[in-house]
Amino acid sequence: MILQNISRAIREQNYYAVALEFIIVLAGVVIGFQIQAWNEDRQVIARAEELTERLRDDLAMERLNILDTQAYYDVVIENAEVVAGDLSGNRPVSDQVLVIAAFRATQFPGFPRFRSAYDELVSTGTLPLVQDDGFLRVSGLLYGPGIYNAHLSDPGDSEYRTHFRGLVPGHAQRTLRDVCGDRVTPAPPGGRETIEFGFECTLPMPPEVLSEIAGSLRTDPELLTKLQRRIADLDTILSNLDDLLLSMESLTESRLVTE
Secondary structure, three states, X not given: OHHHHHHHHHHOOOHHHHHHHHHHHHHHHHHHHHHHHHHHHHHHHHHHHHHHHHHHHHHHHHHHHHHHHHHHHHHHHHHHHHHHHHHOOOOOOOHHHHHHHHHXXXXXXXXXXXXXXXXXXXXXXOHHHOOOHHHHHHHHHHHOOOHHHHHHOOOOOOHHHHHXXXXXXXXXXXXXXXXXXXXXXXOOOOOOOEEEOOOXXXXXXXXXXXXXXXXXXXXXXXXHHHHHHHHHHHHHHHHHHHHHHHHHHHHHOOOOOOO
16 A cells, blocks of 8 residues: 555655655654564563573572582581591490491482573573573572582592492492481472481391491401591581582572572
C-alpha cells in the first residue's frame, strides 16, 4: 500500500506526499528496530537474572559443602591424633581403637561439587551477565584454579593413606570400610548427599588378627612421620577453608545462607 501511494504521488508530482510516505516508512523501520532491541534487552536481563539465581543456588550448596568438609576433617584429625599418641608411646590405646582410628585417619570426604551454572556461564561466554559482583568473585575462588578448588576436589591420595593400605591386609581393609567407613545418604533431587562419620563401631575380627594388624602399624618405621604430615596438611586445609568462608561471607553477606 505504501509503495502504491509513493508511486501514485511521484506520477502526480506530489512531492509532499512522497516525502510524507518516506517519513512513515523510516519511522516504521526505526520503531521496529527499537522494539526488537527492547525485546532483546528484556531477554538479556531475564537471562542474567536466571543465571545469577542458578549461580547463587550452587554457591549456597558449596558453602554447605565447605562446612561439612571442615566437620569431616575435624573427625579425621581427631582419629589421626589418637594414632599419633599411640605410635609415639604417649597415649597408648587398645588394638581395636588403634586400627579403627588409623583407618579413619586415611579418609577424605569427596562431596560432589555444584558447579553446573558456573561451567555453563564460562562455556557460553555469558559469565559477565551475572549481575552480582560478589557471586562472580566467590565463583572465581571456588571454581578457578587454586588451593580452595583443590581442597574441595581432593582425590584423597595422601602418602599416609597409601602407606596404610600397604600395611593392612585387604580383607581387613574391606571389613573396616564396611563396618567403620562412611555412611552415605544419597542426595535428594536438587539436594546434597549426607555423610555420617565418626560413629561408634566394633570390628568383627578375632583378637589375634587385630593384634597382628596393630603390631604392623606400631612397628612400621615410616607410619608416624607420614601421619604427622597428614595432620599438618589437614590443619592447613582447615585454615584455608576458614579463610574461604570469611571471604564468601564478606563478598556475599547473607545471600548464600539457606534455611
